[in-house]
Amino acid sequence: xxxRLLILGPPAGGKGTHAERLAAELGVPHIATxxxxxxxxxxxxxxxxxxxxxxxxxxxxxxxxxxxxxxxRLEREDASEGWIIDGFPRDLKQAQVLDAELGNxxxxxxxxxxxxxxxxxxxxxxxxxxxRGHVYHLTHNxxxxxxxxxxxxxxxxxxxxxxEEVIVHRIEVYHDESGALLDFYDSKGVxxxxxxxxxxxxxxxxxxxxxxSS
Ligand code: AMP
Numbered sequence: 001x002x003x004r005l006l007i008l009g010p011p012a013g014g015k016g017t018h019a020e021r022l023a024a025e026l027g028v029p030h031i032a033t034x035x036x037x038x039x040x041x042x043x044x045x046x047x048x049x050x051x052x053x054x055x056x057x058x059x060x061x062x063x064x065x066x067x068x069x070x071x072x073r074l075e076r077e078d079a080s081e082g083w084i085i086d087g088f089p090r091d092l093k094q095a096q097v098l099d100a101e102l103g104n105x106x107x108x109x110x111x112x113x114x115x116x117x118x119x120x121x122x123x124x125x126x127x128x129x130x131x132r133g134h135v136y137h138l139t140h141n142x143x144x145x146x147x148x149x150x151x152x153x154x155x156x157x158x159x160x161x162x163x164e165e166v167i168v169h170r171i172e173v174y175h176d177e178s179g180a181l182l183d184f185y186d187s188k189g190v191x192x193x194x195x196x197x198x199x200x201x202x203x204x205x206x207x208x209x210x211x212x213s214s
Pocket of ligand 1: 011012033034035037054055056058059060061062063066086087088089090094161170
Protein backbone atom coordinates (compact mmCIF):
# COMPACT_ATOMS: atom_id res chain seq x y z
CA UNK A 1 0.00 0.00 0.00
CA UNK A 2 1.21 3.46 -0.87
CA UNK A 3 1.74 5.60 2.19
CA ARG A 4 3.75 8.63 1.04
CA LEU A 5 1.22 10.65 -0.88
CA LEU A 6 0.89 14.21 -2.12
CA ILE A 7 -2.41 15.88 -2.95
CA LEU A 8 -2.06 18.82 -5.31
CA GLY A 9 -4.76 20.97 -6.83
CA PRO A 10 -6.19 24.45 -7.19
CA PRO A 11 -7.56 26.41 -4.25
CA ALA A 12 -10.84 24.89 -3.02
CA GLY A 13 -10.17 21.83 -5.17
CA GLY A 14 -10.94 19.62 -2.18
CA LYS A 15 -7.35 18.86 -1.14
CA GLY A 16 -8.04 19.20 2.58
CA THR A 17 -11.30 17.23 2.56
CA HIS A 18 -9.92 14.27 0.65
CA ALA A 19 -6.51 14.28 2.31
CA GLU A 20 -8.08 14.19 5.77
CA ARG A 21 -10.37 11.29 4.87
CA LEU A 22 -7.65 9.28 3.19
CA ALA A 23 -5.17 9.91 6.00
CA ALA A 24 -7.67 8.61 8.56
CA GLU A 25 -8.26 5.53 6.46
CA LEU A 26 -4.57 4.81 5.92
CA GLY A 27 -3.62 5.66 9.50
CA VAL A 28 -1.02 8.26 8.52
CA PRO A 29 -0.86 11.97 9.44
CA HIS A 30 -2.50 14.60 7.25
CA ILE A 31 0.05 17.37 6.84
CA ALA A 32 -1.45 20.56 5.40
CA THR A 33 0.91 23.50 5.02
CA UNK A 34 -2.02 25.95 4.68
CA UNK A 35 -3.47 24.75 8.02
CA UNK A 36 -0.05 24.88 9.67
CA UNK A 37 0.47 28.44 8.45
CA UNK A 38 -3.03 29.55 9.55
CA UNK A 39 -2.28 28.16 13.01
CA UNK A 40 0.98 30.14 13.15
CA UNK A 41 -0.91 33.28 12.12
CA UNK A 42 -3.61 32.77 14.74
CA UNK A 43 -0.98 32.23 17.43
CA UNK A 44 0.93 35.33 16.33
CA UNK A 45 4.26 33.46 16.10
CA UNK A 46 7.24 34.98 14.23
CA UNK A 47 6.53 32.66 11.31
CA UNK A 48 2.84 33.63 11.35
CA UNK A 49 3.66 37.34 11.34
CA UNK A 50 6.01 36.83 8.38
CA UNK A 51 3.49 34.70 6.46
CA UNK A 52 0.28 36.68 6.98
CA UNK A 53 0.62 39.42 4.35
CA UNK A 54 1.43 36.96 1.57
CA UNK A 55 -1.44 34.68 2.58
CA UNK A 56 -4.00 37.50 2.72
CA UNK A 57 -2.93 38.64 -0.75
CA UNK A 58 -3.18 35.13 -2.22
CA UNK A 59 0.60 34.99 -2.80
CA UNK A 60 2.83 32.09 -1.84
CA UNK A 61 4.72 32.33 1.42
CA UNK A 62 8.48 32.16 0.81
CA UNK A 63 9.91 28.74 -0.05
CA UNK A 64 12.48 29.06 2.75
CA UNK A 65 9.85 29.54 5.47
CA UNK A 66 7.43 26.89 4.28
CA UNK A 67 10.19 24.45 3.31
CA UNK A 68 11.78 24.62 6.77
CA UNK A 69 8.38 24.25 8.44
CA UNK A 70 7.55 21.15 6.38
CA UNK A 71 10.94 19.49 6.83
CA UNK A 72 10.63 19.93 10.58
CA ARG A 73 7.15 18.35 10.51
CA LEU A 74 8.30 15.36 8.45
CA GLU A 75 11.04 14.63 10.95
CA ARG A 76 8.55 14.08 13.76
CA GLU A 77 8.00 10.53 14.96
CA ASP A 78 4.42 10.16 13.71
CA ALA A 79 5.54 10.80 10.12
CA SER A 80 8.00 7.93 10.01
CA GLU A 81 5.55 5.41 8.48
CA GLY A 82 4.03 7.69 5.88
CA TRP A 83 1.86 10.76 5.40
CA ILE A 84 -0.42 12.66 3.10
CA ILE A 85 0.87 16.12 2.34
CA ASP A 86 -1.71 18.67 1.20
CA GLY A 87 -0.63 21.99 -0.28
CA PHE A 88 3.09 21.31 -0.64
CA PRO A 89 4.96 21.53 -2.95
CA ARG A 90 3.51 24.58 -4.67
CA ASP A 91 6.39 25.08 -7.10
CA LEU A 92 9.41 23.29 -8.51
CA LYS A 93 11.75 24.68 -5.90
CA GLN A 94 9.61 23.22 -3.12
CA ALA A 95 9.50 19.87 -4.94
CA GLN A 96 13.29 19.87 -4.87
CA VAL A 97 13.31 20.66 -1.13
CA LEU A 98 11.00 17.68 -0.59
CA ASP A 99 13.10 15.38 -2.78
CA ALA A 100 16.24 16.30 -0.89
CA GLU A 101 14.51 15.57 2.43
CA LEU A 102 13.07 12.23 1.32
CA GLY A 103 16.13 10.70 -0.30
CA ASN A 104 15.92 7.66 -2.58
CA UNK A 105 12.37 6.43 -2.05
CA UNK A 106 10.73 9.80 -2.73
CA UNK A 107 6.94 9.96 -2.93
CA UNK A 108 4.78 6.95 -3.82
CA UNK A 109 1.91 8.77 -5.51
CA UNK A 110 0.94 12.32 -6.45
CA UNK A 111 -2.79 12.96 -6.82
CA UNK A 112 -3.58 16.10 -8.81
CA UNK A 113 -7.19 17.29 -8.43
CA UNK A 114 -8.71 19.02 -11.45
CA UNK A 115 -11.58 21.53 -11.12
CA UNK A 116 -12.97 24.15 -13.52
CA UNK A 117 -12.26 27.80 -12.75
CA UNK A 118 -15.95 28.78 -12.30
CA UNK A 119 -16.42 25.96 -9.80
CA UNK A 120 -13.34 27.01 -7.84
CA UNK A 121 -14.68 30.56 -7.50
CA UNK A 122 -18.12 29.36 -6.42
CA UNK A 123 -16.69 26.89 -3.90
CA UNK A 124 -14.32 29.44 -2.43
CA UNK A 125 -16.62 32.41 -2.09
CA UNK A 126 -19.25 30.23 -0.34
CA UNK A 127 -16.76 28.49 1.96
CA UNK A 128 -17.04 29.15 5.70
CA UNK A 129 -14.73 27.72 8.34
CA UNK A 130 -14.67 27.47 12.09
CA UNK A 131 -11.49 28.42 14.00
CA ARG A 132 -10.82 24.71 14.65
CA GLY A 133 -10.78 23.91 10.93
CA HIS A 134 -14.23 22.42 10.20
CA VAL A 135 -15.28 23.44 6.72
CA TYR A 136 -18.77 24.29 5.36
CA HIS A 137 -20.29 25.75 2.21
CA LEU A 138 -23.25 28.13 2.27
CA THR A 139 -25.21 26.09 -0.29
CA HIS A 140 -23.48 22.69 -0.73
CA ASN A 141 -22.77 21.89 2.91
CA UNK A 142 -24.49 24.43 5.20
CA UNK A 143 -24.34 24.10 8.98
CA UNK A 144 -27.58 23.26 10.79
CA UNK A 145 -27.67 26.71 12.39
CA UNK A 146 -26.50 29.44 10.02
CA UNK A 147 -23.10 30.82 11.02
CA UNK A 148 -22.42 28.22 13.73
CA UNK A 149 -20.19 25.12 13.55
CA UNK A 150 -22.24 21.91 14.03
CA UNK A 151 -19.34 20.18 15.77
CA UNK A 152 -18.06 22.69 18.31
CA UNK A 153 -20.50 25.61 18.27
CA UNK A 154 -17.85 28.14 17.19
CA UNK A 155 -18.81 31.08 14.97
CA UNK A 156 -18.07 30.41 11.31
CA UNK A 157 -16.00 32.93 9.35
CA UNK A 158 -14.85 33.47 5.79
CA UNK A 159 -11.09 33.03 5.37
CA UNK A 160 -9.37 36.35 4.58
CA UNK A 161 -8.10 34.83 1.32
CA UNK A 162 -11.47 33.40 0.21
CA UNK A 163 -12.84 36.63 -1.27
CA GLU A 164 -13.50 36.74 -5.01
CA GLU A 165 -10.68 39.24 -5.62
CA VAL A 166 -8.07 37.14 -3.84
CA ILE A 167 -9.26 33.82 -5.25
CA VAL A 168 -8.81 35.05 -8.81
CA HIS A 169 -5.19 35.79 -7.96
CA ARG A 170 -4.71 32.44 -6.17
CA ILE A 171 -5.95 30.63 -9.29
CA GLU A 172 -3.40 32.56 -11.39
CA VAL A 173 -0.61 31.66 -8.96
CA TYR A 174 -1.66 28.00 -9.14
CA HIS A 175 -1.65 27.98 -12.94
CA ASP A 176 1.69 29.79 -13.14
CA GLU A 177 3.42 27.26 -10.91
CA SER A 178 1.59 23.97 -11.35
CA GLY A 179 2.53 23.11 -14.96
CA ALA A 180 6.21 22.58 -14.22
CA LEU A 181 5.37 20.85 -10.95
CA LEU A 182 3.01 18.33 -12.57
CA ASP A 183 5.55 17.67 -15.35
CA PHE A 184 8.19 17.02 -12.69
CA TYR A 185 6.11 14.26 -11.05
CA ASP A 186 4.82 12.94 -14.36
CA SER A 187 8.39 12.35 -15.49
CA LYS A 188 8.92 10.25 -12.35
CA GLY A 189 5.85 8.15 -13.22
CA VAL A 190 3.99 8.92 -9.96
CA UNK A 191 1.42 11.49 -11.14
CA UNK A 192 -2.31 10.64 -11.32
CA UNK A 193 -4.88 13.26 -12.36
CA UNK A 194 -8.36 13.07 -10.85
CA UNK A 195 -11.54 14.80 -11.98
CA UNK A 196 -12.63 16.60 -8.79
CA UNK A 197 -15.49 18.64 -10.23
CA UNK A 198 -18.44 16.55 -9.00
CA UNK A 199 -19.75 15.58 -5.56
CA UNK A 200 -16.98 14.94 -2.98
CA UNK A 201 -17.97 11.28 -2.47
CA UNK A 202 -17.56 10.57 -6.18
CA UNK A 203 -14.13 12.18 -6.23
CA UNK A 204 -13.09 10.32 -3.11
CA UNK A 205 -14.15 7.00 -4.65
CA UNK A 206 -11.83 7.70 -7.60
CA UNK A 207 -8.96 8.60 -5.29
CA UNK A 208 -9.55 5.55 -3.16
CA UNK A 209 -9.53 3.21 -6.15
CA UNK A 210 -6.34 4.82 -7.40
CA UNK A 211 -4.52 4.46 -4.10
CA UNK A 212 -5.57 0.83 -3.72
CA SER A 213 -4.66 -0.19 -7.24
CA SER A 214 -1.30 1.53 -7.54
P1 AMP B 1 -4.21 26.46 1.25
O1 AMP B 1 -4.87 26.26 2.58
O2 AMP B 1 -3.40 25.26 0.81
O3 AMP B 1 -5.16 26.96 0.20
O4 AMP B 1 -3.13 27.64 1.47
C1 AMP B 1 -3.52 28.93 1.85
C2 AMP B 1 -2.36 29.89 1.68
O5 AMP B 1 -1.26 29.49 2.50
C3 AMP B 1 -1.78 29.96 0.26
O6 AMP B 1 -2.51 30.84 -0.59
C4 AMP B 1 -0.36 30.46 0.56
O7 AMP B 1 -0.37 31.85 0.87
C5 AMP B 1 -0.03 29.72 1.85
N1 AMP B 1 0.61 28.42 1.57
C6 AMP B 1 0.11 27.18 1.87
N2 AMP B 1 0.97 26.22 1.49
C7 AMP B 1 2.03 26.86 0.93
C8 AMP B 1 3.23 26.43 0.33
N3 AMP B 1 3.53 25.13 0.20
N4 AMP B 1 4.10 27.37 -0.13
C9 AMP B 1 3.82 28.69 -0.02
N5 AMP B 1 2.69 29.17 0.51
C10 AMP B 1 1.80 28.27 0.99
